[in-house]
Amino acid sequence: MGIHPDGAWQQEQLAQIYLATDGRLSFVGDWHVHPAGGFGMSRRDRRTMAATVDEPDSRLAVALMGLLAQEDEHYRLGMWTLGDRRWPFGLPNAVRLPTTIWTPTAGEAFWVRLGIA
Ligand SMILES: [Zn+2]
Numbered sequence: 001m002g003i004h005p006d007g008a009w010q011q012e013q014l015a016q017i018y019l020a021t022d023g024r025l026s027f028v029g030d031w032h033v034h035p036a037g038g039f040g041m042s043r044r045d046r047r048t049m050a051a052t053v054d055e056p057d058s059r060l061a062v063a064l065m066g067l068l069a070q071e072d073e074h075y076r077l078g079m080w081t082l083g084d085r086r087w088p089f090g091l092p093n094a095v096r097l098p099t100t101i102w103t104p105t106a107g108e109a110f111w112v113r114l115g116i117a
Contacts, residue, residue, distance in 0.1 A: 014026075014027050027060075028060065028062075028063065028064050029063045029064030029065050029066070029079075029081075030048065030052070030066070031065065031066030032045075032065075032066075032067065033067070033068045034067060034068070034069035034070070035070060036070070037069055037070045038069055039067060039076045039078070039096075040094075041065065041094035043091060045065055045067075045080070045094065046091045046092060046094050049065050049081070049082050050063075050082060050092055062082065063081065063082060064079050064080070064081055065080045065094075071101070073103060074101050074102060074103050075101070075102055075103075075104055075108075076101050077099060077100050077101075077102075078096065078098060079096075079097040079099075080095065080096055081094070081097060082094065082095065083095040
């Protein structure tokens with residue numbers, strides 16, 4: 001079980017939503033999990049956000065990246081966005097937006113490593 005991205009299907013759904021709402025609803029970013037822990041944005045994460053903003057068709061000034069990560073016996077859920085770019089070299093900084101932390105109940109603990117499920 002798990003999530004298996006289907007890029008073509010996602011793009012089609014996004015296009016339909018965009019057209020059906022006359023552009024009022026649009027893609028602003030993506031989300032993923034860090035099951036091995038760590039709430040930081042990796043180089044790949046920052047590269048993905050930068051590529052989203054740099055794509056002219058996205059028409060985005062900023063990109064968002066949702067993240068769910070394990071921290072000890074808790075989960076942390078929050079959003080990141082891009083900060084200043086280190087032009088012309090290097091990746092942009094990632095800026096952490098407000099997060100929430102919770103201890104999962106047995107029904108929420110989907111990462112076996114926690115040993116709660
Ligand atoms: Zn990541």
